Amino acid sequence: MQANDVLAKAELLRRQLSSSFRDEIVKSLYAEAERIARRAVKVHGDRTYDLDQQIDRLITSPLTGLPIMLLLLAVVIWTTVEGANLVSEALAAVLFGIGDAMRALFVQANLPWWITGFVWDGVYRGLAWVVSVMFPPMAIFFPAFTLLEDLGFLPRVAFNLDWLFKKAGAHGKQALTMTMGFGCNAAGVVSTRIIDSPRERLIAILTNNFVPCNGRFPTLIMLATVFVAAGFQGWVTSLIAAATVVGVVLIGIGFTFLMSLLLSRTILKGEASAFTLELPPYRRPDILRILYTSLIDRTLFVLWRAIQTAAPAGAVIWILANLPFGSSNLAAAIASWLDPFGHLLGLDGVILLAYVIAIPANEIVVPTMMMMYLGAGMMVEGPGTAEAIRTLLIGQHGWTLLTAVNLMLFALLHNPCGTTILTIYKETKSVKWATVSVVITLGTAFLVTFLTASLARLMGWA
């Protein structure tokens, strides 16, 4: 018989198959697997099963489920922010120490000032800053997140919250990718791979940026402490500041749902996909594996992408701050040119320019802003105390409470950082979706800040 005859015969036979033959094949595979398992696996009593069920009832009950969930999220974020502070400072001391030493070496060798400045105050400083503020929070958040995942807790969160995501036309597993976004939006975008329907996955990707990542928390906390809670005394200050940050996070989650709903009604219209979610049994976590996956797969992966974008940004920031233009430098000129537009949004030109040139990582937005406000030639930490920051921003640069509030909103809603945009492009393999992700977030940020600014001015608050 010729090959063609065989193919023709196969074609003929295929037409005679009943439509459920695939089901039958899978069924027989399972039957075989069960037969082997019965022979090879011995089951001794099933005590963990009852325990599992009791934990499940606790975690998925309306009374205890939601509080447990929120509490764990709060603990993870608090540990990350607090723990990262200590490590960041140490890391920064080392990295900037190296930078200063090398810089001194360059000066000694009598190299032109612009080479020294470009290399050490520009490129290296950008790199060192991103590494020292980005690495520690990720190194704490990701293992904690992976631990919860490994324990089997996170799938239950998706199970609990699915009804909300279903209403927004999204997938319950988006609860997981959203939570991952608190650690890093780029990692959140990568984690959407667990959603197997392309439509719902795109929704999760495009809305991930609405939850603030580790890089944005310090900005939010600084603004909440220095401005919003400024008028209060003692322990009330921290309470007000904490409440403000939580409020901002909730606004972000609100926008996640709103945008998911809008997307699933407009450009990403389609049927709800097969929602299937496995709830694995609770397991003792494998610490080594957790450390490996969270540090190698997530932390270093994201850090490497951030470094790729941070170096050129450091160079651009330095050039803008040191290239003379008119009576001042190029950065100041662009900032004053952007000022009217910034004012319209309740912000100012410096803030907008900082968001444009510090696009690679949210962590360097505030240092860039401070550089311009202080007229420094490189990224700098702001003044040390809340009082000094207020004097600088309110006294010398015309900030109001509206500026602080709108900056918080802008930090929450604005476009994804360069790393995340790059990741969205790599995950969707489409320039179009990467562009859409920028357009919808930036559009939302402009619209919301414009509305709050106009409202505040109309009511005479600012």
Place this chain on the structure above:
Amino acid sequence: MSPITWIALLAALALIVFLPRAGLLAQVRHYRTVRQREQVEDALKHLLDREHQGSHASPESLAGTLGLSRAAAMRLVESMEAQGLIETRGNQLHLTAEGERWALHVLRAHRLWERYLADEARMPLEKVHTEAHRREHRLTAAELDELEAALGHPTRDPHGDPIPTREGNFAREMGTPVTAWPADSPARIVHLEDEPALAYEQLLAAGLRLGQDVRVLERTPQRVVLSDGENEYRLAPAVASNIYVAPLPEHQRLPDQALPLAELPNGQAAEIVKLDDAVQGLTRRRFLDLGLTPGAIVYPELQNFFGDPRAYRVRGALIALRKEQAAQIWVRPLEPTR
């Protein structure tokens, strides 16, 4: 401006217009050939459609279907005749062997695309046709073979229309319109005609779908009433005539106690009888991957505080399904043993 600037400007302009492939002129020409090809293919499909209905296309029917003026339709007919795709006999248009081959290729592309869009891209059924119509002109026969293999050699499109094979063979039986089906004898919906789109959308909105088992309860010139044992569907006869049914295959009838998994009470174990025929592609594969196969025992174990989704114990694993998914799995409740 200096003359040199002018020359450079003119040269750049000339490049933009005349550049082969990327130039404006080349783009327009490319767009026109693509449009012409699409028009020819749409015309071929119209002729094939008429032949399947047992009638013949004419230049007038062609002009009507493609939205062309009579003169443009005549030009199209002449050019297609010159290409050896059709023959005119009197006012009737006939496909040549070559024309029929090409028409079947386009039909196959259309129906495979519909299958893909419905099963894999999960596009709403009422939108599938338009999108498939846009994409049907773009694939070669070899690419279609790949698409067909990737979809698992489907024989029907999501409306129940047969998909031609590469050789152009396909099952022609379409079932009987429900308006001609004897009252009170059980039938299975095998085809929902997707043209006119308005009637099709009404059928979908009413909740009718392929593979559903129905009975005709009442048939008068004013209305047709169908029942699937649970819901009643009242339809205008003009709409109902787009539903095609066939006798139930005897061995595939569901046992009487069968009910959708979504309606199984909490804590009641059941055995999966079958996955609904309407579940295809991605969703069906996911179900099978998770062990939700006919014969498997399921047990609703964990309920979300809003009732949806619900988690089921299957083969030792705990799997959460939304109501919509659980409604597509038919189960038979088992005697209470727990």
